[in-house]
Amino acid sequence: MAEIATRDEQLGVRSEELFVNMGPQHPSTHGVLRVLTRLDGEKVLEAEADIGYLHRCFEKIAEKRKLFQVIPYTDRTDYLAAITNELVFVMAVEKLLEIEVPPRAQYIRFIMSELQRIASHLLWFGTFAMDLGATTAFLYAWRERERLLDIFEAVTGARMLYNYLRIGGVRNDVFDGFEATVEKYLRDFEKRLKEYHDLVTGNRIFEVRTQGVGVVTAEEAIAYGASGPVLRASGVKYDVRKADPYLVYDKYDFEVPTGQNGDCYDRYIVRMKEMEESVKLVRHGLADMPAGDVMGKVPRRIKLEGDTYARIESPRGEVACYLVGDGSDQAYRLSWRSPCFVHLQLLNIMARGGLVADLIASIGSIDIVMGEVDR
Amino acid sequence: MGLIDHEELPGIVTVPLRRLVNWSRKSSLWYLLFGIACCAIEMMATGASRYDFDRFGMIFRASPRQSDLMIVPGTINEKIADRVKVLYDQMAEPRWVIAMGGCAINGGPYHGEYNIVDGVDRVIPVDVYVPGCPPRPEALMHGVLLLQEKIAREGLESRAAARA
Numbered sequence: 001m002a003e004i005a006t007r008d009e010q011l012g013v014r015s016e017e018l019f020v021n022m023g024p025q026h027p028s029t030h031g032v033l034r035v036l037t038r039l040d041g042e043k044v045l046e047a048e049a050d051i052g053y054l055h056r057c058f059e060k061i062a063e064k065r066k067l068f069q070v071i072p073y074t075d076r077t078d079y080l081a082a083i084t085n086e087l088v089f090v091m092a093v094e095k096l097l098e099i100e101v102p103p104r105a106q107y108i109r110f111i112m113s114e115l116q117r118i119a120s121h122l123l124w125f126g127t128f129a130m131d132l133g134a135t136t137a138f139l140y141a142w143r144e145r146e147r148l149l150d151i152f153e154a155v156t157g158a159r160m161l162y163n164y165l166r167i168g169g170v171r172n173d174v175f176d177g178f179e180a181t182v183e184k185y186l187r188d189f190e191k192r193l194k195e196y197h198d199l200v201t202g203n204r205i206f207e208v209r210t211q212g213v214g215v216v217t218a219e220e221a222i223a224y225g226a227s228g229p230v231l232r233a234s235g236v237k238y239d240v241r242k243a244d245p246y247l248v249y250d251k252y253d254f255e256v257p258t259g260q261n262g263d264c265y266d267r268y269i270v271r272m273k274e275m276e277e278s279v280k281l282v283r284h285g286l287a288d289m290p291a292g293d294v295m296g297k298v299p300r301r302i303k304l305e306g307d308t309y310a311r312i313e314s315p316r317g318e319v320a321c322y323l324v325g326d327g328s329d330q331a332y333r334l335s336w337r338s339p340c341f342v343h344l345q346l347l348n349i350m351a352r353g354g355l356v357a358d359l360i361a362s363i364g365s366i367d368i369v370m371g372e373v374d375r
Numbered sequence: 376m377g378l379i380d381h382e383e384l385p386g387i388v389t390v391p392l393r394r395l396v397n398w399s400r401k402s403s404l405w406y407l408l409f410g411i412a413c414c415a416i417e418m419m420a421t422g423a424s425r426y427d428f429d430r431f432g433m434i435f436r437a438s439p440r441q442s443d444l445m446i447v448p449g450t451i452n453e454k455i456a457d458r459v460k461v462l463y464d465q466m467a468e469p470r471w472v473i474a475m476g477g478c479a480i481n482g483g484p485y486h487g488e489y490n491i492v493d494g495v496d497r498v499i500p501v502d503v504y505v506p507g508c509p510p511r512p513e514a515l516m517h518g519v520l521l522l523q524e525k526i527a528r529e530g531l532e533s534r535a536a537a538r539a
Contacts (some may be wrong), residue, residue: 024458027408027437031415032455053455054412057488072484079413123416126423142423149420160416160509371412 004040017045020356024053028131028360031370035347037359044359047351049344055374062334067093067167067302070331075161077336078372080123083109083116084314086165091246092310092323093167097302104292105169110247111182111285112155112164113312114278118189119148120315121271121278124367128268129200131364132209137200144192147185154181169295179286186279193275201272210264214350214362217262224349225342228317229270230366234262240313252284264365271367274315302329316340316367338372393531400443400469401526404519407442408435409462411449414476414509418448421512431519439465444522445499446515450478450485451492463499471526473518474501477508484508 008015018041023034032053038045058077062070074089075082087109094101101109126141149159155174156162164171200206216226221234231238239256241249257273259266304325311320317339326332343366350362406428410418422428422435436442439462451459463472474495477483482493495501502525505518 024455025407025409025439025462027435030410032411032458053452053458054450055452055454055490056412056450056485057490061485061488076413076484079416139424142420143425146420146423146425159420159511161413 015041022359023050029363030127030368033344033363033368033370033373035359035363037351037356039356042355044351044354044356047348047359049347051341051344051370051373053374054370056371058375059334059336062331064330066330067304070334071165072161072163075163076371077338077375078314078316078319078340078369079160080120080369081116081315082160082162083112083164084312085319086162087113087247088310088312088314088319088321089323090165090167091312092308092321093304095310096304096306096308096323096325097167097299099168099298100296101169102293102296103290104173105294105296106247107285107289108170108174108294109165110249111282111289112152113247114281114285115148115151115182117278117315118275118282119145119152121275122148124271124315125196125200128364128367129206131360132206134200134203134206137196140192140196140199144189147188151178151181151185154178166295168298169293173294179289182282182286186282190276190279193272197272201269207265209357209361210268210365212261212263212265213354213358214264214267214365215262216346216349220346220349221262224346226317226346227339227342228313228315229267229274230317230339230343230346232257233259233266233270235260240311240318244311246310246312248285248288249281251288252281254281264361267365303327304329304331311337314339316369316372317343336375338375340366340368340370340372344368344373394527396531397527397529401523403432404444404471404522405434405436405442406444406446407439407462407466408437409445409447411447411451411455412476412478414448414479417509417512418446418475418515421515426512426516428516428519431516431523433519439463440467442466443469444471444473446473446475447479447495447499447501448475448509450483451495451498452490453492454490456492456498459495460498469529471502471522472499473503473505473515473522475505475515475518476510477506480504480506 018039020037023029024032034050036048071086074085078085122141122145126138129137153159156164216234218234218236221231235258237256237258254277257270259270305327307324309322320337322335324333351359474480479495482491485491503518503522505514507514
């Protein structure tokens, strides 16, 4: 405010700050996000996110339904990474009930969640590039994503919201020839990934729009509790898959890509490299997948007692589930940690001092899913 | 439409005005890009490479002022409901609405919860309901084809008058 006043005095003009309301219907807010912005000309003074337009009572529903009935709702929190959301919920229940999951089911979960990471990042790649004006990338990314969804559909029966994981295993085994189909896809995908780099990464317009834009320092990211690619782009090498291994992640060696500057460009590079790592992990999983059952022994009468906390690395960051049981067969309380909710609080830091167009780039780069923010 | 083979006037088409207007309306349904929830991803898929909405003459528009069709892809809660109404009011007549997915039809899996509006038809009139959770792109395209059939049957008087 004071700055504007002194500048006005020097220039001999009178200006005032502008309040602009962006959303909830806006093509680049990735859902129903409303951003309240205070502008000085084209410069953003403050950007505040207004959420709650997609609050769907998930945590309350989880208290009212039977445990297996909650799994479809976990799909619908983060609908771009349904498998990882199911995974964290069933992991919490399995931890509380001490259910052993057979190795084959573990591997299927592992492969599916890494494929899900690729699918989610692909969609992010397409929409992020489209936010910055590169519509072609969107169509390219969807081409590959559709093929991946075909694999998901063949395994689970659904394209997006799978309801595939079960407490104690997975609903059904993979189809015959699953390994060959996925391997064929991965081979093609690696070629396509190079194509994406050719198309977008070296693009001068893309670089100018993203480099040095939406900077989050490592201290800020840690202070706000960021996780996933947003945290790693700021240079913090933290990944739940390494820090607290679940499934079979401790058996395999993989890179945790990090950035240095914490800008939109680094977040982009981190996600692109993560897709490469996911390809490697899926290959490992396919090679080592053992034969056997896909469902473990689950007691017919479930008694949830005590509380537990399970966490995983979803494509967006650390998703966690805090589950409390009171001796009945339903959850007494379920609390969900969603990474997007945390990252959205960083929006003001990213956007402050930048241009309005950079605000769009910042929103795109944190990869928000409003279903997960509002739950 | 009838193509007349007239020797003096080649290439002349005679058609009732109503059919010509309806034909042009149904063949360029520009839809409002208003992604609410999970179904929005399937709506995007329908617009993207494989399913390709463009071949129906459908292009997404970011502004309600330029759109003819509002696809409501997702759960309507108390907070978004009045925004949906505002967006619908901002669209110019003639306008159509497709309720996509269980949530927009009657709340779907969230039916009866606090904060949930059980169906978008409690806020705005709906022309076509597309069931599914989420509906496949094929289902949405089928819904659009049904809407086109419906538009082809419409009269020339304003829709508001026809409803009254």
